[in-house]
Each structure stands twice: as structure tokens, then as C-alpha cells.
Amino acid sequence: MSYLPLFSLETWILLITVICLFVMYGYWTHGIFDKLGIPGPKPYIYFGTIVYYMDDHKSAMKYGKLWGAYEFRRPVLFVMDPDMLKTILVKECLTYFTNRRDLRLTGELYDAVSMAEDDQWRRIRHTLSPWFASGHMKAMFRIMKNHSQKLINQMRSKADKSGVIIVKDFFGPYSMDVMGNCAFGLDLNCINNPSSPFITHASQLFNFSLPLIFIQGAFPHHVWFFPFLIPLLQLLGFSLFSKTSMAFFKTFMEKFRGEYDKTSNQKSGDMLRHMINSQTKSENPNKGLSDHEILSQSTMFLFAGYETSATTLVFLAYNLARNPDIMKRLQQEIDTTFPNKSPVHYEGLLQMEYLDSVISESLRLYPPAARLERVTKETIRINGTTIPKDMMIVVPVYALHRDPELWPEPEQFKPERFNNENKHSIRPYTYLPFGIGPRNCVGMRFALLMVKLGLVEVLQNYSFSVCEETEDPLTMDPKGLLAPKRPIKLRLETRSSTSGNEDI
Ligand code: HEM
Secondary structure (H helix, E strand, O other): OOOHHHOOHHHHHHHHHHHHHHHHHHHOOOOHHHHHOOOOOOOEOOOEOHHHOOOHHHHHHHHOOEEEEEEOOEEEEEEOOHHHHHHHHHHOOOOOOOOOOOOOOOHHHHHOOOOOOHHHHHHHHHHHHHHHOHHHHHHHHHHHHHHHHHHHHHHHHHHHOOOEEEOHHHHHHHHHHHHHHHHHOOOOOHHHOOOOHHHHHHHHHOOOOHHHHHHHHHOOOOOOOOOOHHHHHHHOOOOOOOHHHHHHHHHHHHHHHHHHHHHOOOOOOOHHHHHHHOOOOOOOOOOOOOHHHHHHHHHHHHHHHHHHHHHHHHHHHHHHHHOHHHHHHHHHHHHHHOHHHOOOOHHHHHHOHHHHHHHHHHHHHOOOOOOEEEEOOOOEEEOOEEEOOOOEEEEOHHHHHOOOOOOOOOOOOOHHHHOOOOHHHOOOOOOOOOOOOOOOOOOHHHHHHHHHHHHHHHHHHEEEEOOOOOOOOOOEOOOOOOOEOOOOEEEEEEOOOOOOOOOO
């Protein structure tokens, strides 16, 4: 105790006050779910429940359809109850639950449609939506076909050697080439150059920096302590998105935009032309997009479309390789719809029932967006539960899709769950690979078309099977979108028949 006299009484009081404040601040937000009577794991000072935060499936088994967790100091309400989901995602979406979390350190992407809020979001979404209408998708199908053909050709040399492939090395470039061509009218030709900077930067873009995530979670905006921290980081140019990748897309878009204005046909059907044509800067500020908004949508689209669609195709190949009977039945449907490997056409593709069931079931097991998010604008009571203003709501889609009460044998790949006979008995608001309601995935129709075309043309020509290097079960990467930690490897073989049915 000889060191005690080193401090004066005032210093001691100050020190104890600082320690008390530090401890209080670390727990300040952690009592909210106890007060609301909502169960959930016990939080640690400052860190909240982050140690068990990622395993939604386990939490759902333990706490049921509603539980509270803490992303560091930020309370997060997890909702799996279908009636509550209907209110949050659909009925009250435009009133109480319009926005996702304010990521704040978004750098240049602050006005991308997925980040924008309220009126700005409404205007951007309203401008983009017509481009995704079914009439326009038929024109995009013609563009997609160029790239599916290149995909088949690219696979040929590997399949001839009965080779083992990293599946994403083929579906990733296909997806990026389709996105680039439909969004900007540009052939990125990633299929012949899988290490293209477009692929590398799109993959890196959402590799969020962990320290920045910590700061965002530790100092949520409605808490008055340290209010300067986030604006300071914004001022210093910190961003959750990779700065190098953002700079790459920005430089590319700015350069490309200059050339595009000179060379592009006014009537070209790509997304960039649609956005430029929407610009009505002069008279009506409530319509059209600004130059910066166009830049942000373009970057966001490349990423949103590339990663999700490529991942969907990779998981489809994996599920089919592990279930050869299902793959053969699908190949049978393909051969009946397009006999003798005849060209795949739009109408035929959309009529294929088994194809639809297989894709739906694969998206049930592996939804690329494993969680949806909304933030409550005002305090609201839903089905007896009070949800306070500013509360972040998470819909744990991955856990919902594997709930044994909703999906018997949830780990099994069973496309028949989604056939015409059975799909009507799926409880509404329990199957959400594209979200639902006014803020659902705007690119859903486009994505399904690209995935269906890619899969059908590949299975017309090749079969997948598991090999020694195929991981089973998969280890998932806990960061970002749902993806395997290590690349999925499968064996690719050329189908022997020309008429299609002999190898079945
Ligand atoms: C299989 C592929 C895809 C899947 C599984 C998927 C899934 C999703 C999900 C779950 C959401 C959030 C919905 C919500 O919060 O309710 C979303 C949002 C979004 N998706 Fe997709 N997506 C895919 C492909 C695409 C494509 C190809 C595009 C663009 C061409 C796209 C553009 C967007 C955009 C812009 C948003 C934000 C919408 C808004 O905030 O209004 N997605 N997507």
C-alpha cells in the first residue's frame, strides 16, 4: 500500500469516477432486452454477445423465434416469427421499417440504393425498378446467352481431361461478364481472364475491416458518448469498403462514363443508359439520379449481382454433385425441354418446374444473404412485443431456412419441397432468399434468369461429381455474404450423349 500516498485524494476520486464511467458505459445499453422481457445470451462488457453472435441456428434452437443480442454495445433484435416478419418486412416497411442500418463509414457508396434511406431510397428504387421489368429481361437474356456460350467453351478443356475444377473460377467470371454487359454494355471478358481486376476488386470490396466494424458497433449513433468519433473517422476518409477496390471502380467508372457518352447508342438497353436517361436535373428534383448516384449504383450493381449469383451457382453445382439422382432428373427435364441440345430459349427456361424447385431448394440451404436487416424508425408494438425506436432488427434467414419445425429433415437437399404440389404449403414469410416486401432484392428476376441459363447450358453439356478434394461438410466463412471458407472443388465431366438421355 506504499504507493497509495502517491496520489492525492482528488486524483483518487477522479480515477475511481473514470473507472466507474468506463464500466457503466460498457454495460449502458445491455439491459434493454431484460426490460422488454426478451430472452437472449448474456452480454459481456463492451463486447456484448459478439462471441456467439454468428451462430443464429444455435440461438434459434435455444431461444425460439425472438431473441435479443448485442453487437458490441448495440442491441439487436432477432426475429423469426412469421407474423412479425409480415409486419416488419411488408405491412409497415414504408412507415416504420424502411431502412437498413446506417453503416456511416460507407465512403463513396453512401448513396447506393441498398444504403440510401427514406425519400432518397424511394426515388432511386423507383428509377431503377422499370429496368428489371419482365419485358426488359427478355432483351437481357439475349446478352446473357453470349456469355453462357463462352462459359461452356471455357469448361471444355477441363472437362475433356475429366478435370477437377474450382467451381467459382468458372461461374464467377460468367456472372461478372453478364453483369458488366447488362449494366454498361461492355464485354469485360473475365471468362478468358479469371484473375481480371474486376473479379479481384469485386471480391475484396466487401471485405470489411474488423476494427472499423468494432468501432461502429461499440459507439452506435444514438448514444451521446464519443459522438465525435464516427464523423472524425469519416473526415479522415475511413471506409468499411476496401479503399483500393473503391478507387479502382471509381476510376474505371469515371473514365468509362466519359467514353460512354460519346459512343453509346441512346437506345441501348443497358442499366447505365437507363440511369443516364433518367436524369432530369433541371425541372424535377424528385426524379432521376445525380451523377454521383449513377456512379454508386453502377459499382453496387456489379458487386450485388456478381457475388450473389456466382455463389448461388457454386452451391447449386455442389448440391447436384452430392445428389447425382437429382442432377440426372434435372438433366432429363433439360433434354426434354431442349431436345438434342437445341438452343436454350427464354420461354422454355421459364417453364421448367424441376429446375425451379432445384434452385429454390439450393437457395434454402445456402441463401447468399444469410441475414436481412431493418431499423425501427419509431417505437412500435407488434404482436405484444414492444420494439423501441432505433432498434436494429435482424432476420436470420439461414436459421429460418433450417428450422426443423418448418422444414422436415432441414439439412437434406430435397427439391420436391418446392414442386407445384407442395410449394403452397410453405408458410409465408419463412422462405426469404431475396427478402420480401418493398425493399426486397430489386435484381431477383435478373439473377434467376442468369442462374437458370448458366446452369441449364452447363448441364446440357457436362455433369458434376464429387472428388477427393470436395469438402463435406463445408466450413463456412463467417464474414460477409454466405460463402465456403475454402473454394469448392468438383469433378467436371462431358456428357457422353448428343441426344441427351443415354447417360441417364
Ligand atoms: C441469386 C442472386 C441474388 C440473391 C440471393 C440476392 C439477395 C438479396 C437480398 C436477400 C437482398 C436484401 C433484401 C431485403 O433486405 O429484404 C438483396 C438486395 C438487393 N439486391 Fe440482390 N440478390 C441477388 C442478385 C442480385 C442482382 C443480380 C442484382 C442486380 C442486378 C441485385 C441487386 C440488389 C440490390 C440493388 C439490393 C438492394 C435493394 C434495396 O435496398 O432497395 N441482387 N438481394
